[in-house]
Amino acid sequence: MGLSLPAFGTSIVFSILVLAAYTFAVAVAAGRRPHLLASARLGAYATSAVITCGVLLLSYGFFTHDFRIRYISQHSDRGMSPWYLLAALWGGQDGSLLWWTFLLSVYTAGVTTWMRGKYRALQPYVIATLMVIIGFFSILMMFAANPFEQNLTGSPGSGTQMNPLLQNYWMMIHPPMLYLGFVGCSVPFSFAIAALATGRLGNEWIVAVRKWMLTAFLFLSIGNVLGMIWAYEELGWGGFWAWDPVENAACLPWFTAAAYVHSTIIQERRNMFRIWNVVLICITFLLTIFGTFLTRSGLISSVHSFAKSDIGPFFSWFLVFTAVVSCALLVYRLPLLRGDAQLESVVSREGMFVINNWALLGGMTFILGATTSPLLTEALMNQEVTVGPPFYNKWMAPIGLLIFALMGLAPLFGWRKTSASSLKTAFAFPGLCLITVTLLHAIFGAKLGYPQVVGATTVESGTAAHIYASVSAFFPGITVSLSAFNVAVVVQEFVRGTRARMSSTQKKGDAEGPLTALVRLVQKSRRRYGGYIVHLGIVGMFLGFVGTAWQIEEEANLNIGDTAQVADYTLVYQGTRMCPGNPRCSAEEQSDKAKRMLFADVDVLQDGELVSTLHPAKFIYQNPPQTTTEVALLRGLRDDLYVVLAVADPETKRATFTVHVNPFVGWIWIGLLVLITGCGVSLWPEVTTKRVTAWTYVRASVAATAGILMTFTLAASLSQPFAGSFSAAGREHLAGHQRSSASVEGAPQ
Amino acid sequence: MSDAVAPARFVVPGVVLLLVAGVAAAGFWGGPSGVLIVLSAAALCTAIALMWTSLERMGEQASLDFEDALSVAVPSATEEQKLAVLRALKDLEYELTVGKISREDFDVASNDYRNQARRLIAAQDESMHVQLAAAEQRVLTFLQTSGAQSTPAEPSAQAASKTTSPSLAADPASTDAAD
Numbered sequence: 054m055g056l057s058l059p060a061f062g063t064s065i066v067f068s069i070l071v072l073a074a075y076t077f078a079v080a081v082a083a084g085r086r087p088h089l090l091a092s093a094r095l096g097a098y099a100t101s102a103v104i105t106c107g108v109l110l111l112s113y114g115f116f117t118h119d120f121r122i123r124y125i126s127q128h129s130d131r132g133m134s135p136w137y138l139l140a141a142l143w144g145g146q147d148g149s150l151l152w153w154t155f156l157l158s159v160y161t162a163g164v165t166t167w168m169r170g171k172y173r174a175l176q177p178y179v180i181a182t183l184m185v186i187i188g189f190f191s192i193l194m195m196f197a198a199n200p201f202e203q204n205l206t207g208s209p210g211s212g213t214q215m216n217p218l219l220q221n222y223w224m225m226i227h228p229p230m231l232y233l234g235f236v237g238c239s240v241p242f243s244f245a246i247a248a249l250a251t252g253r254l255g256n257e258w259i260v261a262v263r264k265w266m267l268t269a270f271l272f273l274s275i276g277n278v279l280g281m282i283w284a285y286e287e288l289g290w291g292g293f294w295a296w297d298p299v300e301n302a303a304c305l306p307w308f309t310a311a312a313y314v315h316s317t318i319i320q321e322r323r324n325m326f327r328i329w330n331v332v333l334i335c336i337t338f339l340l341t342i343f344g345t346f347l348t349r350s351g352l353i354s355s356v357h358s359f360a361k362s363d364i365g366p367f368f369s370w371f372l373v374f375t376a377v378v379s380c381a382l383l384v385y386r387l388p389l390l391r392g393d394a395q396l397e398s399v400v401s402r403e404g405m406f407v408i409n410n411w412a413l414l415g416g417m418t419f420i421l422g423a424t425t426s427p428l429l430t431e432a433l434m435n436q437e438v439t440v441g442p443p444f445y446n447k448w449m450a451p452i453g454l455l456i457f458a459l460m461g462l463a464p465l466f467g468w469r470k471t472s473a474s475s476l477k478t479a480f481a482f483p484g485l486c487l488i489t490v491t492l493l494h495a496i497f498g499a500k501l502g503y504p505q506v507v508g509a510t511t512v513e514s515g516t517a518a519h520i521y522a523s524v525s526a527f528f529p530g531i532t533v534s535l536s537a538f539n540v541a542v543v544v545q546e547f548v549r550g551t552r553a554r555m556s557s558t559q560k561k562g563d564a565e566g567p568l569t570a571l572v573r574l575v576q577k578s579r580r581r582y583g584g585y586i587v588h589l590g591i592v593g594m595f596l597g598f599v600g601t602a603w604q605i606e607e608e609a610n611l612n613i614g615d616t617a618q619v620a621d622y623t624l625v626y627q628g629t630r631m632c633p634g635n636p637r638c639s640a641e642e643q644s645d646k647a648k649r650m651l652f653a654d655v656d657v658l659q660d661g662e663l664v665s666t667l668h669p670a671k672f673i674y675q676n677p678p679q680t681t682t683e684v685a686l687l688r689g690l691r692d693d694l695y696v697v698l699a700v701a702d703p704e705t706k707r708a709t710f711t712v713h714v715n716p717f718v719g720w721i722w723i724g725l726l727v728l729i730t731g732c733g734v735s736l737w738p739e740v741t742t743k744r745v746t747a748w749t750y751v752r753a754s755v756a757a758t759a760g761i762l763m764t765f766t767l768a769a770s771l772s773q774p775f776a777g778s779f780s781a782a783g784r785e786h787l788a789g790h791q792r793s794s795a796s797v798e799g800a801p802q
Numbered sequence: 803m804s805d806a807v808a809p810a811r812f813v814v815p816g817v818v819l820l821l822v823a824g825v826a827a828a829g830f831w832g833g834p835s836g837v838l839i840v841l842s843a844a845a846l847c848t849a850i851a852l853m854w855t856s857l858e859r860m861g862e863q864a865s866l867d868f869e870d871a872l873s874v875a876v877p878s879a880t881e882e883q884k885l886a887v888l889r890a891l892k893d894l895e896y897e898l899t900v901g902k903i904s905r906e907d908f909d910v911a912s913n914d915y916r917n918q919a920r921r922l923i924a925a926q927d928e929s930m931h932v933q934l935a936a937a938e939q940r941v942l943t944f945l946q947t948s949g950a951q952s953t954p955a956e957p958s959a960q961a962a963s964k965t966t967s968p969s970l971a972a973d974p975a976s977t978d979a980a981d
Contacts, residue, residue, distance in 0.1 A: 072853065076856075091856075095859060096856045098852045099853040102846070103845070110842050116834050546900075
């Protein structure tokens with residue numbers, strides 16, 4: 054009898070551990086016997102290749118509907134589209150662990166190739182650390198979550214579809230992006246461990262890690278924002294971030310990664326903060342493991358979390374092991390890590406970075422504490438405590454504003470110390486912008502529906518609570534003013550830099566025009582100016598966040614032909630239709646056999662003119678039996694009209710809608726696009742002249758094509774929500790698009 | 803180019819072309835599942851081939867080339883400090899040109915950095931002399947023991963010390979010289 058796919062897949066999982074263990078042993082030996090390094094590198098590639106084989110085999114199982122494999126039968130059925138079959142690979146616990154390992158293997162192969170001819174002393178330990186992480190995940194798959202495990206009762210005739218909530222376009226790209234961010238933190242951690250193990254704790258490893266951490270930061274940002282988009286479109290509560298424990302776990306490493314990206318500059322420039330940087334990298338990695346543990350152990354209940362499983366203890370042990378090894382190495386190498394340089398003045402760039410680091414770390418610590426406190430309270434005191442969004446919003450708003458303010462302040466300071474006269478010059482333009490926008494907001498804000506002060510109430514008693522509530526009423530206005538300040542700072546930095554370059558080139562007799570000078574300025578200092586562009590992206594996101602302060606939510610109970618007025622939108626209810634079956638259903642809706650869809654058609658008018666027809670819906674799935682609420686959205690740069698069908702009576706056709714007008718949400722997605730651009734500028738590689746062969750051209754063109762395709766796909770998918778924002782015709786197109794996107798069986802948008 | 807290397811150059815592109823053809827054929831006849839199984843088989847074969855090569859390479863006693871030897875060398879603390887100071891000077895000049903710091907602040911900080919740089923370069927030169935003497939001594943000892951030179955001769959020893967051999971640079975004892 055031949056080897057079955059489940060048995061073969063399981064043997065592949067076993068061989069991952071064997072190869073990782075072999076490579077680890079050879080890599081550690083290569084630390085003392087350099088001639089073994091080539092073997093270790095090949096072992097790392099072999100491990101990556103065998104993991105790739107495992108992922109491809111599981112995908113093959115999905116595409117051939119091999120329901121002998123339990124994971125496949127639990128997360129797919131014959132009716133699912135190829136794209137969702139692919140997404141099912143990471144849609145469940147076991148498969149997502151294999152996917153995690155696969156992405157780590159991609160990073161491993163990438164970093165091994167990148168290190169060729171460089172960092173010879175660090176290489177063995179970098180590879181060994183990566184192999185330990187891969188080994189851990191393979192153990193996890195072998196003993197607790199084998200994606201190839203066979204169904205004990207034999208192969209069922211059909212499988213169970215993936216959770217309908219996960220059958221969404223954004224779920225195709227959100228988890229891989231977030232995982233790329235999480236897994237990406239393993240590379241800086243491996244370098245940190247290698248530096249600690251070898252005692253080479255100078256700037257060498259810091260320079261090596263720089264771009265890898267920025268890559269992880271980029272993917273963490275993309276993953277988190279895509280998660281927001283998914284929650285906004287799919288969960289139907291009108292918001293994008295609910296401080297859910299899994300959402301919190303995903304954003305924790307973002308804070309420390311952001312802190313590291315700034316503090317590493319101080320080590321490079323001033324040879325300070327060596328211990329701090331190692332600690333930040335270790336914490337970031339530990340937080341990625343903790344986040345994965347929180348999502349998968351079943352400890353917390355969340356719409357994002359996986360079912361309760363046995364993998365919790367494995368993660369706990371690994372977390373403890375990693376923390377102990379990191380701490381032990383850190384303590385052992387403490388004498389080498391201590392630097393001579395001191396912080397001379399708080400009124401300096403490094404001073405601002407220190408405060409910024411503490412603010413970011415404070416934010417992370419608060420979220421971590423608030424997320425874990427219900428678990429700890431239940432475990433230690435047997436009391437159930439719930440920490441809800443109001444608690445997080447109350448404390449994170451001032452922390453967020455502090456970080457936002459520091460983001461604008463830091464670039465205005467020089468290194469070491471800044472004199473009062475320099476500060477006066479630096480603050481003049483941004484300060485003027487801040488005052489102007491504050492005044493304009495005070496005068497026109499309320500008239501436009503965005504008042505500067507939003508009355509905040511508190512259920513807590515006590516003077517302090519009331520004082521805080523009064524202060525927090527000013528947060529929306531402060532956010533808008535700080536946004537203007539931040540934009541002004543970035544504009545000033547670009548203008549100053551361009552002017553300085555124009556002046557210096559003129560002195561050299563090779564005068565450059567403003568545009569040439571700007572482009573060359575960015576080319577010369579990509580990290581600095583890429584960072585400023587990232588700051589602009591963050592400003593966009595903050596504008597989106599502050600929009601929630603002016604959110605309007607209304608409920609409308611309508612008969613056919615009734616109208617409802619929400620802000621400046623007039624909604625006219627046109628009736629419901631059940632698809633398939635109703636003659637008004639599209640061909641695509643008629644052909645959908647996986648579910649029944651109840652659409653409510655609502656015309657949207659502005660100033661008496663029809664701008665769109667929205668189709669909020671309820672989908673009733675048979676397998677698994679589940680009803681989902683499908684949101685209808687009319688997007689715009691100023692605000693989004695967000696309509697949810699709450700209830701509809703099939704007899705009388707009377708329907709109840711929840712209507713939200715969400716100001717500036719679109720700026721979060723625009724902010725992400727700007728952030729991606731900024732990170733792209735910072736990450737863009739140095740161009741060097743080198744003798745190349747024809748094969749190098751082939752490799753370079755394949756890499757360039759893949760990069761361009763990925764960029765276009767990402768940019769197109771992220772800008773897709775704005776496809777119809779600028780014209781009525783566009784809005785009509787968008788409405789149609791929303792309608793088709795509501796179909797789970799339809800092709801991805 | 804040696805005869806053994808010439809065919810090897812075409813192996814990787816050949817295998818890649820074969821794989822692309824296999825994937826295209828599997829996609830044509832077998833659809834997405836055909837493509838996946840061919841890719842999966844290719845990944846497994848690659849893993850086996852890499853593992854085999856890794857085991858083969860374990861027995862080899864490859865010597866380090868000059869670039870590798872340099873990358874093994876630990877940059878000295880002085881070197882790191884010197885680089886940080888030079889970078890700081892560059893930043894300071896940039897900040898003066900964009901008007902972020904005043905001329906007075908620049909002069910004070912710049913003088914301070916320049917003094918630091920001078921001190922570090924001097925310290926580095928001093929340490930270099932010691933390392934250079936040690937390297938010369940090692941070359942002499944090596945030449946004597948290998949029989950290449952029966953008696954110590956100053957000029958040849960100096961010449962040898964200038965053309966640092968890879969094995970010397972790889973020696974942790976000579977790391978500062980390699981810097």
